Amino acid sequence: MLDYETLKIIWWLLVGVLLLGFAVMDGHDMGVGTLLPFVGKDDVERRVVINTVGPHWDGNQVWFITAGGAIFAAWPLVYATAFSGFYWAMLAVLWALFFRPVGFDYRSKVADPRWRTAWDWGLFVGGAVPALIFGVAFGNLLQGVPFHFEANLMPVYTGTFWALLNPFALLAGVVSLAMLTFHGANYLMIRTEGAVYQRARTASLIFGGLMLAAFAGAGLWVTAGIPGYVITSPVDPAALPNPLDKTVVVEAGAWLSNFAAQPLLWLVPGAGFIGGLIGLVMARVDRPVLAFVGSAVAELGIIGTAGVAMFPFIMPSSSDPRSSLTVWDSVSSHLTLDIMFWAALIFTPIVISYTAWAYRKMAGKVTPAFIEANDHSAY
Amino acid sequence: MIDPSVVDLSRLQFAATAFYHFLFVPLTLGLSFLLAIMETTYVMTGKEIYRDMTQFWGKLFGINFALGVTTGITMEFQFGTNWAYYSHYVGDIFGAPLAIEGLMAFFLESTFIGLFFFGWNKLSRREHLVITYLTAIGSNLSAVWILIANGWMQNPIGSEFSWVTMRMEMSSFWDLLFNPAAQAKFVHTVSAGYVTGSLFVLGISSWYLLKGRDIEFAKRSFRIAAAFGFASALSVIVLGDESGYAVTEHQQTKLAAMEGMWQTEPAPAPFTLFAIPDDETRSNSAEIKIPYALGLIATRSATKVLPGIDQLEQQAAERIGRGALAVAALEQLRAKTADAAAKAVFEANKADLGYGLLLKKYTADVAQATPDMIAQAARDAIPRVAPMFWTFRIMVALGFLFLVLFALSFWYSARNTFHEKRWLLKWAVWFIPLPWIASEMGWFVAEYGRQPWTIYGVLPTHLSTSTLSAGSLYGSIAGFMFFYTGLLVVELFLMFKYARLGPSSLGVGRYHFETAAA
Numbered sequence: 101m102l103d104y105e106t107l108k109i110i111w112w113l114l115v116g117v118l119l120l121g122f123a124v125m126d127g128h129d130m131g132v133g134t135l136l137p138f139v140g141k142d143d144v145e146r147r148v149v150i151n152t153v154g155p156h157w158d159g160n161q162v163w164f165i166t167a168g169g170a171i172f173a174a175w176p177l178v179y180a181t182a183f184s185g186f187y188w189a190m191l192a193v194l195w196a197l198f199f200r201p202v203g204f205d206y207r208s209k210v211a212d213p214r215w216r217t218a219w220d221w222g223l224f225v226g227g228a229v230p231a232l233i234f235g236v237a238f239g240n241l242l243q244g245v246p247f248h249f250e251a252n253l254m255p256v257y258t259g260t261f262w263a264l265l266n267p268f269a270l271l272a273g274v275v276s277l278a279m280l281t282f283h284g285a286n287y288l289m290i291r292t293e294g295a296v297y298q299r300a301r302t303a304s305l306i307f308g309g310l311m312l313a314a315f316a317g318a319g320l321w322v323t324a325g326i327p328g329y330v331i332t333s334p335v336d337p338a339a340l341p342n343p344l345d346k347t348v349v350v351e352a353g354a355w356l357s358n359f360a361a362q363p364l365l366w367l368v369p370g371a372g373f374i375g376g377l378i379g380l381v382m383a384r385v386d387r388p389v390l391a392f393v394g395s396a397v398a399e400l401g402i403i404g405t406a407g408v409a410m411f412p413f414i415m416p417s418s419s420d421p422r423s424s425l426t427v428w429d430s431v432s433s434h435l436t437l438d439i440m441f442w443a444a445l446i447f448t449p450i451v452i453s454y455t456a457w458a459y460r461k462m463a464g465k466v467t468p469a470f471i472e473a474n475d476h477s478a479y
Numbered sequence: 480m481i482d483p484s485v486v487d488l489s490r491l492q493f494a495a496t497a498f499y500h501f502l503f504v505p506l507t508l509g510l511s512f513l514l515a516i517m518e519t520t521y522v523m524t525g526k527e528i529y530r531d532m533t534q535f536w537g538k539l540f541g542i543n544f545a546l547g548v549t550t551g552i553t554m555e556f557q558f559g560t561n562w563a564y565y566s567h568y569v570g571d572i573f574g575a576p577l578a579i580e581g582l583m584a585f586f587l588e589s590t591f592i593g594l595f596f597f598g599w600n601k602l603s604r605r606e607h608l609v610i611t612y613l614t615a616i617g618s619n620l621s622a623v624w625i626l627i628a629n630g631w632m633q634n635p636i637g638s639e640f641s642w643v644t645m646r647m648e649m650s651s652f653w654d655l656l657f658n659p660a661a662q663a664k665f666v667h668t669v670s671a672g673y674v675t676g677s678l679f680v681l682g683i684s685s686w687y688l689l690k691g692r693d694i695e696f697a698k699r700s701f702r703i704a705a706a707f708g709f710a711s712a713l714s715v716i717v718l719g720d721e722s723g724y725a726v727t728e729h730q731q732t733k734l735a736a737m738e739g740m741w742q743t744e745p746a747p748a749p750f751t752l753f754a755i756p757d758d759e760t761r762s763n764s765a766e767i768k769i770p771y772a773l774g775l776i777a778t779r780s781a782t783k784v785l786p787g788i789d790q791l792e793q794q795a796a797e798r799i800g801r802g803a804l805a806v807a808a809l810e811q812l813r814a815k816t817a818d819a820a821a822k823a824v825f826e827a828n829k830a831d832l833g834y835g836l837l838l839k840k841y842t843a844d845v846a847q848a849t850p851d852m853i854a855q856a857a858r859d860a861i862p863r864v865a866p867m868f869w870t871f872r873i874m875v876a877l878g879f880l881f882l883v884l885f886a887l888s889f890w891y892s893a894r895n896t897f898h899e900k901r902w903l904l905k906w907a908v909w910f911i912p913l914p915w916i917a918s919e920m921g922w923f924v925a926e927y928g929r930q931p932w933t934i935y936g937v938l939p940t941h942l943s944t945s946t947l948s949a950g951s952l953y954g955s956i957a958g959f960m961f962f963y964t965g966l967l968v969v970e971l972f973l974m975f976k977y978a979r980l981g982p983s984s985l986g987v988g989r990y991h992f993e994t995a996a997a
Contacts, residue, residue: 154593155597158592159593162585165555165585166586168559169574169579170578172570172574172577173574174574174578176570176574177567179570180563180945181563183560184947187560187951188951194552198962200549201545202549202969205544206542206545206973251814254946255567342643342644432574432648433644439649443579443582447586451586451587458591458594461602461606462597462601474600476986477599478597
């Protein structure tokens with residue numbers, strides 16, 4: 101069995117891997133959903149757009165489900181505190197996601213144009229709303245969230261839903277929405293041609309630019325005005341987790357201290373910018389596969405930047421800082437972390453290989469001719 | 480202290496969303512294997528009609544599957560949103576099977592379902608067949624892990640309470656995995672799903688036969704459904720008995736409530752075939768009993784005594800008394816004011832900690848609990864009898880009716896005369912909705928019968944929720960009702976539309992509406 105401290109850090113990395121997997125895989129589906137009403141001007145074009153993700157969206161969505169399950173298993177206190185605290189935000193995500201499975205599967209089963217248009221907007225909501233809210237959630241985590249624990253470790257959230265929608269969090273929401281839409285546009289360029297391709301390319305240039313600008317803006321804002329959190333009591337990383345056993349203070353510039361201590365970490369936000377630039381340039385010169393790789397690297401950099409800046413914090417408490425949840429004290433037992441580590445180590449590569457096989461089998465452009473030939477079986 | 484109305488509303492929301500999710504799960508479990516059987520026949524015989532069958536029933540499968548996915552997302556996150564204390568208290572054990580379900584089963588099912596629909600022209604026949612099997616195996620593996628999680632809620636083994644982290648922690652993953660309660664539940668639940676899938680195909684095929692449409696297609700579908708359904712209906716009863724035996728072992732309060740056993744009867748206890756149980760007077764009227772039957776079925780012995788409700792309440796009261804000592808000592812330990820004596824008290828009474836927590840419903844300071852409160856908490860330890868008694872009997876009666884229907888269908892299908900037996904075909908059509916009722920009753924017995932606990936004997940339901948306001952709960956329940964009702968209307972509309980259209984919806988030019996039009 102690996103030692104407890106190592107496992108705690110491995111699980112911080114693994115949750116990051118799952119979030120990145122979600123952003124790269126389900127993220128491009130969400131981006132495609134967000135762009136659907138705009139890049140497809142008539143029914144056939146929209147069916148082209150939907151069928152680029154038709155065989156894959158369901159498998160990709162499991163990254164989201166699995167990330168939820170893994171957070172439950174590895175960070176039960178985070179699962180409990182974040183999802184109950186962000187109650188209405190979470191419900192908005194779930195309800196928006198409702199539109200995806202049914203939107204994909206039901207849309208083309210009835211020919212009425214009103215029916216189809218309604219589901220097109222449903223798929224838009226299912227893509228754009230979660231993408232925005234995930235960013236808003238990260239924006240709030242960076243600022244700290246008002247919650248505390250009772251003596252029996254019952255989490256109590258004392259904020260409101262509307263307080264989540266503050267300016268910095270909304271900017272973070274824009275980063276996230278632009279990032280996934282950029283990524284989805286690059287994916288669409290790989291799988292389409294003609295007018296849809298051209299509109300996807302325009303979308304890639306717009307949202308790629310927006311992502312870079314918003315990410316830079318959020319970075320400057322954190323540097324200038326968002327204080328971080330620091331643990332002031334001695335930390336025993338191998339200790340049994342108890343989030344009330346520490347003292348924490350709020351300190352200006354604390355979110356930059358990890359970068360100051362380890363200058364190599366600047367590569368992480370660097371990947372966000374460089375990946376974004378590569379994505380933009382490659383979309384501009386019509387190299388969609390490289391553009392997709394670029395936006396995936398940007399996702400790694402941007403999600404990683406939030407994680408690295410806050411480490412070891414996961415969910416800081418603004419109202420009772422000592423209740424803050426960290427990598428050290430919101431985790432499962434040693435045994436559970438170990439078992440789940442092996443489960444992830446065995447199954448993640450298997451999942452990635454059969455997903456790759458599925459994409460290879462379905463590769464190629466989706467065209468109007470394909471839709472007409474498969475009118476009864478395609479989405 | 481949690482607002483009591485929040486507890487009731489959280490339960491209502493969870494029950495409603497779980498019941499709703501389970502409208503779609505059994506058909507997925509059963510139909511996925513029927514698709515695999517049909518496609519196997521196609522690959523072996525090369526006859527196009529079997530490919531058409533796989534594609535047409537696959538279309539109906541897809542309509543159902545979409546809502547299964549939609550409603551499943553809610554379940555994965557609802558523990559966190561609405562059951563925060565539960566999530567903290569048992570996430571160390573309960574979260575693991577949920578996460579592994581995602582990694583091992585749900586990815587498999589969801590990745591290959593896409594290829595099932597879109598891969599007909601891009602994969603070789605054999606590749607496509609393998610995909611169909613992997614989808615079926617994936618959905619059934621999902622059930623394995625979910626029922627391991629649920630089995631642990633019913634019979635929480637392989638775990639221990641830690642006062643330092645203030646939660647239950649896993650002590651043996653193997654115990655969790657090979658929990659007898661989970662195994663019995665898994666096989667019973669999936670075979671109920673197979674019955675649902677078979678009756679769905681059997682009933683709709685019968686309808687085509689009654690209408691005189693697509694006869695060859697319907698006859699072949701009927702035969703496959705009759706054979707698979709007969710085997711499944713048999714196993715659902717045999718394995719249901721196994722599941723009941725697990726209940727006898729691990730959850731005597733559930734058994735006593737579903738059998739309406741107010742007093743302990745001498746072994747072997749009689750089985751009450753019919754009665755009108757009254758929770759107020761704590762007695763049954765209009766009883767019809769079969770001597771010895773319950774004792775023999777439930778204990779598989781002629782001498783083991785099954786405790787009645789009176790005796791179980793008394794046992795609960797004793798455990799609550801000891802549990803109160805554990806809770807008081809635990810609070811001292813948490814506040815770091817405990818001496819060695821308090822620690823010893825905690826260790827001695829730790830096994831009854833959950834029972835002590837039952838008192839939290841009546842007093843914050845359990846050390847000061849009155850005998851009256853203890854008596855009340857002990858009464859809480861038994862679920863209400865009347866709902867349990869009835870739902871269990873409806874489920875069992877339906878199970879036997881399914882067995883008769885499938886036995887006859889199988890018999891006449893072996894003699895190749897089923898298509899002339901209009902009474903049998905009509906019976907099959909009218910029975911289409913009933914497996915859903917039986918499945919939901921089964922869940923009711925399992926989950927309502929677990930009350931007053933979320934984790935049997937460990938964590939009371941009234942302590943398991945999030946600290947939300949009642950207003951939030953009213954809002955979210957209204958939202959779920961709104962979305963779920965709308966989605967159900969759409970789903971049924973499409974299901975009826977495509978079931979009525981039949982294989983003509985494939986557009987291959989060989990079926991009723993296409994040949995009639997030509």
